Amino acid sequence: xxxxxxxxxxxxxxxxxxxxxxxxxxxxxxxxxxxxxxxxxxxxxxxxxxxxxxxxxxxxxxxxxxxxxxxxxxxxxxxxxxxxxxxxxxxxxxxxxxxxxxxxxxxxxxxxxxxxxxxxxxxxxxxxxxxxxxxxxxxxxxxxxxxxxxxxxxxxxxxxxxxxxxxxxxxxxxxxxxxxxxxxxxxxxxxxxxxxxxxxxxxxxxxxxxxxxxxxxxxxxxxxxxx
Numbered sequence: 001x002x003x004x005x006x007x008x009x010x011x012x013x014x015x016x017x018x019x020x021x022x023x024x025x026x027x028x029x030x031x032x033x034x035x036x037x038x039x040x041x042x043x044x045x046x047x048x049x050x051x052x053x054x055x056x057x058x059x060x061x062x063x064x065x066x067x068x069x070x071x072x073x074x075x076x077x078x079x080x081x082x083x084x085x086x087x088x089x090x091x092x093x094x095x096x097x098x099x100x101x102x103x104x105x106x107x108x109x110x111x112x113x114x115x116x117x118x119x120x121x122x123x124x125x126x127x128x129x130x131x132x133x134x135x136x137x138x139x140x141x142x143x144x145x146x147x148x149x150x151x152x153x154x155x156x157x158x159x160x161x162x163x164x165x166x167x168x169x170x171x172x173x174x175x176x177x178x179x180x181x182x183x184x185x186x187x188x189x190x191x192x193x194x195x196x197x198x199x200x201x202x203x204x205x206x207x208x209x210x211x212x213x214x215x216x217x218x219x220x221x222x223x224x225x226x227x
Contacts, residue, residue, distance in 0.1 A: 002049060004056050006102040007119040007210075014052045017118055018044070021055045024120070024177045027162035028062045032071045037062055059120065059210075063163040063174050067226075072164055076225040078154030080168060081128050083219055084144035090184055091145040097218035098149070100171045102211050105149045120176040121208040125168075127160070128153040130204045134189075134196055141188040146181075146197065148206050152223045158203035159225060167227035170215030179206035 002009040009017065021042075029037055040061050042054035066072060084092035085108040092108070099106040104122040126148035134141045143151040150168060160166070164175050178199040186192035199205035 002052055004053060007056075008103065009052065009119065011048075013118045014048055017120065018048065018051045018055050020177075021058075024059070024162065025062070027177055028059075028066070030162075032066060033069065036065050036069050036071065040065060059176070063165065066163050072226050073156070073159035075227070076155055076159070078152045078223040078225070080150060080217060080219055080221045080223055081153040082143040082151040083217060084147075084149055084151070086147075090147040092147055092149070094144055097216060099214075099216050100211060101214045104211070108149060120210045121179075122211045123150060123171075123173055123209040124148045124179055124206055125150045125152060125160070125166070125175075125209055126206040127151070127155065127157040127203075130157055130197070133202075133204060137190075137196065139189045139193075139196060141197075145188045146185050146206060148179075150217065150223075155223060155225050160203075160207055165212070165226055166209065167222075167224045169217035169221035170213070171211065171217055172213035172215075172227065173209035173211050175207045175209045177208050179208050181205075 002014045040058045042058045044051045044054065083095050083098050085095055085098065085105055086092040088109045103119065124147060128143065128151055131141055131143060160175055162175055162177055166173050166175065181194045181197050183194060185194040189196055197204050
């Protein structure tokens with residue numbers, strides 16, 4: 001196991017975090033002044049523990065650096081419309097409130113840890129408006145079916161991307177990456193076209209987030225973009 005502050009990584013978590021670094025880093029830079037991030041890019045050594053520390057330090061610094069240069073969106077407010085948990089896999093079941101720790105929602109579990117469950121994937125968050133867009137395209141998708149923990153209404157979803165912060169209830173988190181769709185969600189899409197919620201199709205993707213301040217969230221709580 002590897003620990004960085006309150007965050008714990010299994011050996012697999014550590015390897016996949018380092019291995020995914022460039023792809024996630026590109027999400028922070030996309031559409032922004034990438035020169036702000038260049039001084040933060042880590043030099044990797046091949047030693048897993050050392051490289052994990054370097055990668056995590058770079059991620060931790062990227063959002064604040066972009067924010068300091070005025071590259072974050074304007075503050076906006078939405079509301080928590082649904083909270084969802086499961087003992088593994090999809091769909092997730094609606095609940096009225098949740099407790100969120102550094103590792104995610106208490107009582108929620110991923111069926112497989114190969115692609116999920118790292119500290120930067122502690123929360124999976126989605127948009128009612130994105131879901132409604134997909135429904136209008138004929139897909140039988142609904143909140144919780146695709147495995148998000150928190151469904152929000154009212155935020156400008158195109159702005160909810162790597163580096164931005166959200167306060168949801170008393171929880172503060174930072175969006176880390178888009179959640180790539182997988183075949184486990186094929187049942188919720190016409191002709192099994194689960195890639196309809198890929199971020200390359202527009203502002204329709206679920207997002208992952210790192211917990212910065214644990215707390216509680218209830219349905220109806222305010223969600224603030226860039227609090």
